Amino acid sequence: MASHRRPKQSSHAYATALTATAAAAVALSTQPALADPLPDPNKKGVQAQIDRLYEEATQATEKYNGAKEKAGQLEKQVKSLQSTAARRQSGLNNLRNRLGSIAAAQYRSGGLDPSVQLLLSSDPNGFLEKAAALDRLSTQQLSELQRYETQQREVQQQRQQAAGKLKDLESTRKELGDKKKEIQGKLAQAQKLLNGLTAKERAEIAENEQRANRSSERAVLGNEASASQRAAAAFSAAKSRVGMPYVWGASGPSSFDCSGLTSWAFQQAGVSIPRTSQAQAGIGTRINALSALKPGDLIIMRTDLSHVGFYAGNGQILHSPKPGAQVRYESIAQSGMPFMWGVRI
Structure with a gap:
């Protein structure tokens, strides 16, 4: 299967500013x-x-x-x-x-x-x-x-x-x-x-x-197709936010918490989903096996269902992880959060 690397952000100045922000947030x-x-x-x-x-x-x-x-x-x-x-x-x-x-x-x-x-x-x-x-x-x-x-x-x-x-x-x-x-x-x-x-x-x-x-x-994501056009559109919107800062309670377009990113992205795709990770965990079709996920599926993390992101392909999650961090790709295995299940919308 062919694979690709995610292209870097086009604006070097913007990336530098965000890096400085992350460093200041320590x-x-x-x-x-x-x-x-x-x-x-x-x-x-x-x-x-x-x-x-x-x-x-x-x-x-x-x-x-x-x-x-x-x-x-x-x-x-x-x-x-x-x-x-x-x-x-x-x-x-x-x-x-x-x-x-x-x-x-x-x-x-x-x-x-x-x-x-x-x-x-x-x-x-x-x-x-x-x-x-x-x-x-x-x-x-x-x-x-x-x-x-x-x-x-x-x-x-x-x-x-x-x-x-x-x-x-x-x-x-x-x-x-x-x-x-x-x-x-x-x-x-x-x-x-x-x-x-x-x-x-x-x-x-x-x-x-x-x-x-x-x-x-x-991050190497691969080129696997999404399960639906709406999931593909939402995932594409989320990818455009890579590098934006995590801010608690924020739902875009320039800062996000975890569920703020996913709800905003689906909104750009013309789909309304609940605001919180716990509510998002109960919608769509549940996918229990990590290996069955497609890019654009939601990933529900932690036993209390308090974290959510997008499956990005090749074992990667696209999410807004925590205070001081940026929207980014990370290995699910190294995220430090247990995978609960996926949601296909």
């Missing part, structure tokens, strides 16, 4: 086999702690993404319910005004018993016509009353539903705030550990990250 490589031996015996322990904090931050990010998606849905539902309730209230007010007019007309015409009114009337035929009209009016009033009561109940139900959704929205917004604090706390802890290292150690870690990016540029 991110860690997820490919320990590429790291140089470190002289400090405690360094490995510090690096493991930082790796764990980054992993916990990305896991919390997916929960944040889920809460954010839920908040957006609730906001739309609340707006729709409130808008519908307002329209129905307006119709209810008009109906109430009509009922008032009917009641006033009956009051003006109904002061005497109908038989007495007929006896005293100077125009019996005219009175009988008027009485028939009032009888029809009474039937209309009953129908209007029934409509009024029905609409009143519907408006009340919609207001109650909107109130319930608003309560859920308030709770979800609180969850968003809590997850944001958790993520920022994890990243701050990681940065504190990094700051405690020597300048040489930090430079070595930054070099490991740059080495991972250079390895991505040399």
